[in-house]
Amino acid sequence: MIVLATSDKGGTGRSVTTTNVAYRRALQGDDVCFLDFDFGSPTAGAILDVESVSRGIKMGTGLHSYLHGETAEPARIDVWRHAGWSGRRRPLGAGRLVLLPGDEGGGEFPVDAAMIERCRQLFLGLAEEFSIILVDLSAGRSYAAELVQEATSNLGSGGEAVRWLVFHRWTRQHILAAHGLVFGERGIVNNGVQLGIDREVMEDSIRFVRTAVQEPDSAQLSLLRPAQASWLQRCHEELLELAARRRLGRSMMIGAIPLDPVLQWREQIIRDLDVRSTQIANPETVAAFEDLASKLTQQNYWAAV
C-alpha cells in the first residue's frame, strides 16, 4: 500500500505525524519505508534523528537525484540502525523501517515523462519489498506532488492501493485550504479523474487528519477563564459545522492527533518511554498515532457509506 501524505499549508504537522505513524506501523510488525518527497525542505532525517541526513543526503544520491536520473538507486537508510535514539538494532517483533531521504538543497523542478517513469519504477520496486510505503509530499500543489500522483495512478494491473492522508490544523483557514486542495477545481480528486480514475474511487482513497487538536474539554484548556471557554466552545462548534459542510467531517476523518507539548517544542519521534518512563509526552498522542497507523489498512475506514 502506498500512502501519500499531503497538506495545503506548511507547518500543519504532516511530516512529524507521518514519521511517527511510520514508526508505529513498523513497531506493529510491518515492513515500512518512508520517502521524503518534500524536496524544498527535507525534514524526515531530522525528525527520525538520523544525524547524517538531518537536512537531506549530501552525496547526490537522494530521491531528487534519482528522479533526475543522476543515480540508479536512491539511497536507503535503515532507521533502526542509524537513528540516534535507537539501540542500533531492530526491536523485537518490529518490521523494517527504511528511510529514502531527499537531497540536501534539492528544491523544486519541472516534471518530464522520464521522471514519471522512474518514479513509477521506484514504487513498483518498493511495493515488492514493503507492505507500507509512506510518502511525505510537500505542502500545496507542487511538481513533486503532481509527479507522484501521476506515477501512482498508473502502476499497472493488480497495482498497489494508493491512499491519501490530507493533514490540516483545526482552524477555519486550514479547513478551507484542505477542502480546496482535495475538492477544488485543480484539486486532488479532479486531478485523479483526469488521470483516468473514477471520481468515487478517488474520493474513497482520501481521508483527512486533524493535527495538534485541542478539544474544548481537554485538560490543557481547563485553566481558561469561563468566558474564554465559552468562546472557544462556540468556535469549535463552528469549525465542526464548517468541516461538515466542506466534507471534512467525521465521516471523512481518519485521525485526530492531539496537541502534544513535546511536539510543540520539538519535531521528533515519540517513543513509549517518553510516555511511560520520562512522561514528557501524553499517552493520548501515542494512542492517536497507533490508531492512525492501524487504520491505514483497514478497509472500512476507506469506503464510502
Add this chain to the structure above:
Amino acid sequence: MRIQPRQLMLELWQAASAYSHQKGEWQFGGRAQPNSTADAEQLLCLMYPATAEASYFRLEQPDRTGKDVAQALQALGEPIEIPQVLLRAVSTFMRRYSDEDGLPVFHGGAYLQATQAGHILSPEDRRIDIVDSMSMSITLCLATLGFFKEYRRTGIRRAQLLRDVEWLENAASTRLTAAMVGLLRSFTVHTFSPTSTAGAALLRTVDQDGYSEEQLLARLRASLNSIRADLPEATDGTTGLDGLENENHLFECGWSWGVVHGAPAVEADLPESAQKPGRAVARPNLYFTLSALDGIADLSSERTRRLNLLTSTQQSLSRRLQLRWELAQRYWSAIADFGDRRTALADIPWQPTDRAGGESPVTDHYYSLQVAGMVIENLHQRRPAENELASIAQILAELAIRARVTRRASQQETAVEMHVPGLEIPLAEADGKPVVLAWRVTDFATALLKRTMRLVLLARSAELRQQLLDLADEIWGHVEQRMILDGPGAGLWDDPRRPFPGLPDEAGEPSWYFTERVVECLVAAVSVIDMSPVTNVAGISAARTMLSEADHLYHRELLNGALNAGGAMRAELEDVAIQIDRARAAVERRPGTAQAILLEVLRRLNSLEAARPSIVLEGRL
C-alpha cells in the same frame, strides 16, 4: 427546573443502547415478550429524540453528531455506523410485524392480558390489532421516514445501502398508511339514552351546579350541539353515526381499543385484504383516545410538513384523522368545562360512562388525567387565559398528590394500585361477547409529567410557569426513583419498589412501555427549555427605567469632557457604552439580564462621579 434533559437522555441512551445492541445485533425484548407495541417503543427510545424538533440528539448526519452523544451510544458503534444499525433494526421491526402477504399488523401480542386469572390466551387471541400499536407505529414511521430522508442527503452512495434505505422507506410508508387507516376505523360514536347507565354517568359528571335533570340535559345538548352537527362529516371508517339521528340520545366520540366491529373500509392505497373486519365495541375509551391523539399530533407536526413526509393519499388520510382529532378534543373539553362554580374536570376523579366489573375505583384518576390531557391539547389550539391554565395546573397537582406521586405512600395504600397493577381496560367486543382480553395501563406518573410539560409550554406568567416547573421537578423526582438500579435493565425503567415499598420484585428487565414514556417526558423538557424565557411587563419596565438612567449618566460624563481624562477613563467609558448597548438589546426578551448589566454599569458610573468630591463646597481649598 432541576431536570437536566441532555444529561439524563444520554444516560438513558447509554443504557438503552447497551441493552438493545448485543453481539453486533439489535435485540428486541425486555420485560414483556417482543410485540408490535413494545418493539416500537424500544426503537423509539432512540428514534424519537433523534428526530425531535430540537436537533440536540441528531444521529442521521454523523458529521454533526455531538461528541457526548457519540460517547453515549458507543454500544452501537461509531457515529458513522449508527444510522446503519438503526436501519437494520427498524427494518427487522417492519418485517416482523407484517403478515404472510406483507401487510402490516398491529397485534397486541404479549401486551395483552387475560381478564380472568389463570386463563391462557391463545395465539389467535393475541393476534388482535390495538390502537396503541397503531399510534406508536405512526410515530415510529414518521421518525423513520424523516431520519432516512435526511440520511440520504449526507451523500451515501453504496448501492446496497441505498436499496436497503429505499426498502425501509417503502415499508415505513406502507405501515404508516395502514396505521392511519386503522385509526380511522377505530374512531367511533357511541349514542345512548339519558336514562341508560352511561347516560346517568354522563349526567352525573356534568352535574356541578345542582340544576334539575331537564335543565342539565338541555344545557348539555346545547353545549354539544355544534359537535353533534359536525360529527356526520367524519363518515370514513366511522361506526355509530346513525345513532345521532335520535335527537334525544346523548353521545360520546373518540377511539375504541381497536378497529370497531362493522367499521367500513376506507379508501387508501392499501389492498382490500389489509382492512380486516374489526372486533372492538363501538364505544370510545379515554386511554385509547388520548393514545390516538398522540400519534395524530405527529402527523400534523411542523417537522412532518417541512420534510414533506406524507404522500398525497396520506395527506388526505391525515386530514380526515385531524377532523376526528378536533371533534374528540372539542367533545371532551366541552364536557370537562361543564359547570360554573367548579368544572367537571375539577371534580376528581372522573366517572367513565362505562365501567368494567373488577375495575378499582381508584384508577378512575386515570380518566381525570386523560381528560385533562385532552383539554390541554385543545388549549394548544388557541391562546388560553392564564386563569384557565392555573385551574388545570391545580388539577394536575391534585392528581399527583392523590396518586402518591408527590406524597409519600404508606404500605398497602390503594393509591398504589394506580401504578401497580395499574388500570386494566377490558377489551370489550361487539354484541356483548364475553370479554377475555385486557390492556394494562401503568403510565400514570409519566403521563402526568408529560401533561405538566405540555401545560408549561402555554404558561405566560413567570409565577405559573415556575409553579408548573416545580410540579414537574417533583414528579420527575418520583419517576427517577423508579429507575432500575441493578440487573440487565439498569438505567432504564421501571422499578416502582422504592417509592412504593412492599411491591414484589419484578426482575431487572426493562419495561419499554415505561421507558419510552420517560423519553417522551425528556423530549418535552427539552422543548420547555428551548422556548425563550417568560417575561412580564413589570420586569421590562424596570429594565427600561434603569436603561434610561444609565444612558443619561453616561452622556453626562461625556459632556463633562471625560474623554480628556486620559486613557484609563476613555477605556472605562468605551466599555460602559458597550455594556449599555448589550443591555438595550436584552430589555425586551431578557429584562432580568438587562437589569443585571445595568446595575453594574450604574455602579461604575457612580464610582467615577464619587471620585470627584465637590471640593469648593466643602471649603477645603
